[in-house]
Amino acid sequence: MSILGLSPSVPTVGPAHFDILKVIRPNILALHPYRCARDDYQDGILLDANENALGHSITRSEAAQDSVFDLDLHRYPDPAQVLVKERVAALRSVPGVDHVFLGVGSDEIIDLLMRVCVAPGKEKILITPPTYGMYGVCAQINDVAAVKCPLELTGVAGEGGEAGRFSVRVSEVKNAVDADPTIKLIFLCSPGNPTGTLIPLSSIREILDYQNFKGIVVVDEAYIDFASDEASAVSLIKNYTNLVVMQTLSKSFGLAGVRLGVALAQPPLIQVLTNTKAPYNISTPTSHIALSALRPDSIATMRSKIAELVASRASLIADLASLASLGVGPAIGGNDANFVVFPIVGAGGRPDNDRAQRLYRLLAEENGVVVRYRGSEPGCEGCLRITVGTQEENRTALSKIREVLSVI
Structure with a gap:
């Protein structure tokens, strides 16, 4: 086995007794990284x-008045980011900052959820392909298997046919859970990537209520602002401790470059994520820009x-x-x-x-x-x-x- 992406002609310099291929975990050597x-x-x-x-969407006047170079960049950033969380909580209508976690993009949140919930080599996640590729990549990095319940495609996607439509097969998700009690996380992308599929709240609620599933349902809402106002699963959080909704400033806010993801859930899970994250994961420039983006105008x-x-x-x-x-x-x-x-x-x-x-x-x-x-x-x-x-x-x-x- 070799290191994917590294030319065999690259020389190895170092002590003869060391072999990096025997140090790196086999699942990492076998990993095909996310590509775009x-x-x-x-x-x-x-x-x-x-x-x-x-x-x-940040107004020019705000950008001119609040230069990141005027910040105390020689100091570590605020580890709690309370001001950003307050504005997120107000925007998404959750009770307070104890319902909000911030990550370096949604990708950090995906990885962190797997690390805190799923035992490597023993437990699994469930995904519904076609879906966001980082679920599978993070799973392999964490030595976690992924059970697949493909979305159901109806209609003909060819020339002159009806447009194909995707939907989550809730019965198949339940069957998978029944067959494998080691599933700890279910990832639902809504609207989906790459499908644009919006999962009805009734389907999400049915999975949350399924007594045989003892884990957490993760609803990835990176594109939720492009859908209807009532489409978000955030409205379900008040009744379900086993739900986490991920959102981001990358898409609707036009801030892909600042890398800020959001997890919304009841306080117990938010506290676990907070206890586990790196101490200063959100940079000062990122929080500064996010505060401007979350202003009413x-x-x-x-x-x-x-x-x-x-x-x-x-x-x-x-x-x-x-x-x-x-x-x-x-x-x-x-x-x-x-x-x-x-x-x-x-x-x-x-x-x-x-x-x-x-x-x-x-x-x-x-x-x-x-x-x-x-x-x-x-x-x-x-x-x-x-x-x-x-x-x-x-x-x-x-x-x-x-x-x-x-x-x-």
Whole structure:
């Protein structure tokens, strides 16, 4: 076994008695790390990572008045971050800061939940693919197995067919729990990535109420602000100690660069996460920017931008549908996030992974448009995912998709 990503030609310098391959845990050596389109393409119109293409919502006057260089950067940051938590609690209508945990992006929270809840090599998590890839990556890093209950895909995702729709099969989740009592965490992504699927609160509640499941349900709501106001599972927290809802400032707030994730739950779980985190996990610049983003006027700006992106999402779906004659199938999923997933079809009107990959590469390498290939995900054969960009970015992307599809 070798180290993935390291060329065998890289020389080893050091004592002859040391072999790093015998020191690193086998599950880490076997790990295939999370990869994204940005690993390969960093330039052009970037519609691959579901960022907020309209930018952050902090007003210019706030940014000018509050420079991060005026902060006490020589001091360690506040370990408690009470001010940020107060504003999060007010925004999300939870009782107080004892219901709020802050992490370095949602990824830190995912990893921390596994470390505090799941015994390595003994217990498991449950995921519902196609879903966010970091659940599986974190599981392998922590030597935790992942039980898979795929989302149910209904409809035909090919040319001329009905758009495919995804839903959580609650009965299958219950069956998996019955078959394996070592499952400690259930990860539900709502709206889903890459599907855009919004999970009904009734389905989440049914899993929370299932007596045979003794663990915690994790609802990942990274894209919740792009869905309807009543869609969030935060409303269930007051009645369920076994629920944690994850959110982030990366998407709707347009602050992917500051890396701030949020966990909302009843105080017992929040306290456990607080007891376990690194002492100064949220940096001073991050908390400073977050406080500006969580001011009432910035929140109003954020919501205005969301409304614009939601309208652009509908236009993008309609524009993609106009390319049906070139092999673009109906958008699949729930379309409740800031992206659209659509299949590229080939001979016989069926989704075609090879053609989708060629389109993905030619868009990025010759046309300056970076989207995301998702054809390897269950139920997403032949699919690309495109982030809703600015109106100009969307127009350019559609034009380039049309040009490339006309020749492949």
